[in-house]
Amino acid sequence: MKVPIEHYILLSTVLFCIGVMGVLLRRNAIILLMCVEIMLNAVNLLMASFSTYHGDAAGQIFVFFIMVVAAAEVAVGLALIVMIYRNFKTTDINLFNKLKW
Amino acid sequence: MSEYLFYFLAFVSIFAALLVVTAKNPIHSVLFLIVTFFAIAGQYIILNAQFLAIVHIIVYAGAIMVLFLFVLMLLNLNKESEPVKSYLMKGIGVLAGCLLALVMVAALHKSTMSPALGNPNEDIGLVGNLGKVLFKEYVVPFEVSSLLFLSAMIGAVMLGKRDPKIEPVNEITN
Structure with a gap:
């Protein structure tokens, strides 16, 4: 408990921004999903550190629920990617611009 | 350590x-x-x-x-x-990420953290204590999450199943 809470916040911020950068930089839809996972994990880490520093178990329960949502999201997202790949033979998101604008 | x-x-x-x-x-x-x-x-x-x-x-x-x-x-x-994006788009992406980090760190810098409340209980992270909280105060979200899992499972199976009536499109019209 010697590490100040600010360092946990900084670490989470950096991880979250790396995830955002990945979503902006990459074009492969699967790597985009992985970057979303990095962002979710940054938030999870911050929630767990607040929970420990304030002695409140609710934060860790929220982390638990975020993991549930992340697992469901990955399952549905990967099913969508498999279906898109089956129809178009690519996972390049820049080609799927029918819903843009 | x-x-x-x-x-x-x-x-x-x-x-x-x-x-x-x-x-x-x-x-x-x-x-x-x-x-x-x-x-x-x-x-x-x-x-x-x-x-x-x-x-x-x-x-x-x-x-x-x-x-x-x-x-x-x-x-x-x-x-x-993977086809690479142009350098302009890459630069803009990195810049946007760094700006987001800058805004968050600046907001953190201006704020003051309340100190940790005394000496918090060290073993709230153990299975027994978390289970008590989860099944006493958060029973309804827990059950709702099972519904979420069920719907995600059905959705994944429905999406992943091949429909024989639909012909696969080979060329993407761009």
Whole structure:
């Protein structure tokens, strides 16, 4: 408990921004999903550190629920990617611009 | 001791996350993501959240990463086939990420943290205590999450099933 809470916040911020950068930089839809996972994990880490520093178990329960949502999201997202790949033979998101604008 | 471990794990997780974003081969991205997840699990252990660390390893490294690798292998994407964005778009993406980090750090810099409340209970992260909280105060969200899982499972099966009536489109009209 010697590490100040600010360092946990900084670490989470950096991880979250790396995830955002990945979503902006990459074009492969699967790597985009992985970057979303990095962002979710940054938030999870911050929630767990607040929970420990304030002695409140609710934060860790929220982390638990975020993991549930992340697992469901990955399952549905990967099913969508498999279906898109089956129809178009690519996972390049820049080609799927029918819903843009 | 745990301080040095924290900084070491923080360095490992940030470095591996950067490699996830920059790696050309998607398989390497998945492997570096596993490194990131193990570093974050180590952070949970430092934070006395043993149950979260175990669940994190089981769910992320055990289930989600296997799913990612499985899909990558199934779609035969394990090669460097991704077309690169233009340097302008890459520069704008990096700039936007750095600006977001700057805004968050500036907001943190201006704010004051309330000090930790006395000496908090050290073993709230153990399975028994978390289970008591989960099944006493958060029973309804817990049950609703099972519904969420059911609908996600049905959705994944429905999406993944091949419909024989629909002919696959070979050419994408751009």
